[in-house]
Amino acid sequence: MSNEKIPYKIYLEESEMPKEWYNVRADMKNKPAPLLNPGTLQPMTAEELAPVFCDELVKQELDDTTPYIEIPEEIRDFYKMYRPSPLVRAYCLEKKLGTPAKIYYKFEGNNTSGSHKLNSAIAQAYYAKKQGLKGVTTETGAGQWGTALSMACSYFDLDCKVYMVKVSYEQKPFRREVMRTYGASVTPSPSTETEIGKKILADHPGTTGSLGCAISEAVEVATKSEGYRYVLGSVLNQVLLHQSVIGLETKAALDKIGEKADIIIGCAGGGSNLGGLISPFVGQMLRGEEDYRIIAVEPASCPSFTRGKYAYDFCDTGMVCPLAKMYTLGSGFIPAPNHAGGLRYHGMSSTLSQLYDDGLIEATSVKQTEVFEAAEYFARVEGILPAPESSHAIKVAIDEAKKCIETGEEKTIVFGLTGTGYFDMFAYEKFHDGVMDDYIPTDAEIAESLSKLPKVD
C-alpha cells in the first residue's frame, strides 16, 4: 500500500485554489425555471428579491449566463483558513472491500462547522458586510448551517440571528453552544419575537417547531429590521454557485494526479453539496467534453427526486417565499420524526431538478439503517466518523465498489464526504441500540401531500 504513487490525501497548493466560482447554469441549454412571485405568478425581479436578500446575491441568483464569477479576495483569504479540503484516496476502504475500484472522497468536514456549509456562509456574510448591513437572519435545523453562518458573521463582525427549530434547540444544546461561542443569538422557533411565531404558538401551544416555521420567522425579522437580510444555506442558485468550490478543487486535484472519475456520488437534501461537487463535471458534460455517471443519493424517507413531482412549489412550509420549480414532495411533506440528520427538505434545487429532468444525473434512495451501517463501516476503516447526511453517499459508493468486484472493472469512484457526525451521536446511539427504524412514506401519503401543490399552469 505504501508504494502507491498517489498519496492518501491530495492537497492543492494555496496557489492552485479556485479564484472563480463556476456557474453551471451558463452552460445549461435548458435553464432552471425562474422563481415566481407567489401573488402574480410572474418571475421574481431583482427589485422584488432585494428586501429579502443582499443585492449582490440577488444578482448571482438571477444570473444564468455568466460562467465564471470571481471569488472576492476577502472570501479567498477566509477559504485559506480551512481550504483546500483534501481529496482522499480511500486505500483502506478499497483494501477492506477487496475491490479493484479506485475510491476517492472529497472531505469537507475539517472545519468547526463540520460541513461544507461554510463555503456559502462566508460568501453570503461577505456580501452582507459589503452592502453595509448590520446583520443577517436565518433558520437552522440540525445546526450545521447555523454554525457555519455564525462563524462567517463573527469573522466579518456582523450580527447573526438564528431561528433554531425548537426540538433541535432542546435536543442539540451543544450545536447551540457552538453558535453562542461565535456570538450568534439563537432563538428556539416558534418564538414570541415574531408575528408568525406568536400566531403558530397560539394555534399550536405545544409545538416543537419545524424548518418551515423557522424560515418564516427568519424572513419576517429580516424584512422588518433595518439593515438586515435573510440568508439560506441550500436550494438557491447562489448557494450552488458558492459550493462549486468543492467540485472545482476536486477536479483540479484529480487532474493533478492524472485521474478521471467514472462515477461521482453525492448526498442530496436541498442540493447544496451535490450541486457544488458536480458542477464542473456537469459543465464538461454539457459542453460535450466528457462523460460521467452522476448519482444523487437521497433518503428513502424523503425521496424528492425518486418519488416526487417536477412542479412549481413553495420553498417553505409557511408558503411566504417565492415559488420554485423543482422535484418536490409538496411543501407540507414532513419526513418521519425519527429521521436522523439533514436531507429532510421536501424539494430539490431548481438547477439540479432541471439537470435530473434532462437525464444528466440519476438518483437513488437508501434506507436509514443501511446508511448507518455504511457509516460505521467507513468510520472503522477510514478513521473518519461521518455525518449521517454524508453517509448516504458512502453507502452507494460502497455498493458501486462492490459491483466492481463482480465485474472486475477498475472504475474510479468519487464521492462527497460533506461532514463529520460529532454532533449526531444521538442518532448513532439509536443505531447501536437497535431502535432506529426505516419508515418510508406510503404512495398515499406522498399523493396527499402533492395534491396540495400550488396551481401554476
Add this chain to the structure above:
Amino acid sequence: MSNEKIPYKIYLEESEMPKEWYNVRADMKNKPAPLLNPGTLQPMTAEELAPVFCDELVKQELDDTTPYIEIPEEIRDFYKMYRPSPLVRAYCLEKKLGTPAKIYYKFEGNNTSGSHKLNSAIAQAYYAKKQGLKGVTTETGAGQWGTALSMACSYFDLDCKVYMVKVSYEQKPFRREVMRTYGASVTPSPSTETEIGKKILADHPGTTGSLGCAISEAVEVATKSEGYRYVLGSVLNQVLLHQSVIGLETKAALDKIGEKADIIIGCAGGGSNLGGLISPFVGQMLRGEEDYRIIAVEPASCPSFTRGKYAYDFCDTGMVCPLAKMYTLGSGFIPAPNHAGGLRYHGMSSTLSQLYDDGLIEATSVKQTEVFEAAEYFARVEGILPAPESSHAIKVAIDEAKKCIETGEEKTIVFGLTGTGYFDMFAYEKFHDGVMDDYIPTDAEIAESLSKLPKVD
C-alpha cells in the same frame, strides 16, 4: 495578507513525513529517573513490566540511549490517513492582535479522536497486535484517549476495553457513543467487573469514580485476562516517543519555510503533547545546536510544575502502579470538581520533569476563565473551536504576542493546538453562562497532599 509568501497552512508531502520517532532521552545527560518497584524500591525491570505492558513497549519505555527508533510501516500507513497535520500560520490572529510576532500552531485536531492522542494509540495497538494479543485495556476520563484507542484497536481488529470514569460516562454520552461506534466496550468505573471496583463500590456506594480508580480496574483486568495488556495515553516515556511525530513534523515544516521558532508553547497535563512537540527542539538545545524558549502551560487548579515537588510518587491514586520521579502534587491530589477538560493529572512525565529541573523548559499556570476567554477569542478569529486543554497554550501564545506589540520584536511563536472542543460544549456553556469559577488550591491543600508522598530514601 494574500501576498504573503508563506501559506496559511503548511503541509508536508507524504514523503517528507517522519520515518523514525525521536527519543529525547538519548540526548539527555541527566536521564529521567527510572520507574521503581513500589515493593522493593528498585528500578523496574523488563520482566516486571511485561505482565502489564506489551514487550516492545517495555523496551521503548526503558530505552534511554537510542536516539531514533523506526516507525513501523503499518503505523506510518495509518498516520497517512490523518497526518501530516497542518502547521498553521495564524495570520488572522496576528492581524487581530496587531502584533509584529509571527504565530504558528501545529493543529492535531483533524481526526475523529479530536486530538493528538491517536499518534500513540495506533503505535500501542500495533505492538499489541504484533505480539499476538487479543486486546488491551485502558482508562479514560474526558474521553480523548479512549476514543483514540478505540479507533486504533478497530483498525488492527483488537478488542478494546475502556474503563471510563463514571461521572464522565454519564455526562459525556456522546464520547462513549463514538467509542461504541469503533467497537470498544465502555464500562463506567468503578464497576462490578473487578475486585478493586467491587471493593470501592462497597466502601463508597455513591461514588462517581476517579481516574485513579479506573486505572486500577484497567490494570487488574489486563493482568488477569489471558492475552491482554494495559495501555496508557500519557506520562510514560514510550508515549512521549510516539508523540515526537508532532515535533518532528513541526520542525520539518518550519525548516521547509525557512523559519526558526523563538518561543515554543504547549499545554501540560501528563506531558504527552508538550513532550512530543518539543522533543526535537530540546534535542537541538541538548546538543548545543540551537536555543529556544520553551513554555509549559498548566492549569492553576492543577499546577504540578509550578507548585508541585520533584519526588518519587505513585502514578495512580490506587497506588498499584510503579513509582515515578516527577513533579507532583501527590497522588491523592484531586483538582477542583468544576475543572473543565483534561490536564487533571497530579504528576508530570519523568522526562519533562527532568528537563524542567535542568532549566531547559519553563512553566506557567493560567486560570480557567482566562483560558476560555482565549479559547473563544481564538475560535472567532481563526475559525477553530479549541479544546479547553489546548486553550491553555493559546492563552500564553496570545500573551507573548501582545508583549511583542510593546517591544516591537518580531518573535516567531509556535504553539501546539492539541485538539478540538466539540465534546466540551458543556464547559463552554458554563463559561457563557458566567458560572465557571477559578478555584485554585491553597498552599495548605497542596502541602497536605504532598505530606503523603511515599518514602523513597
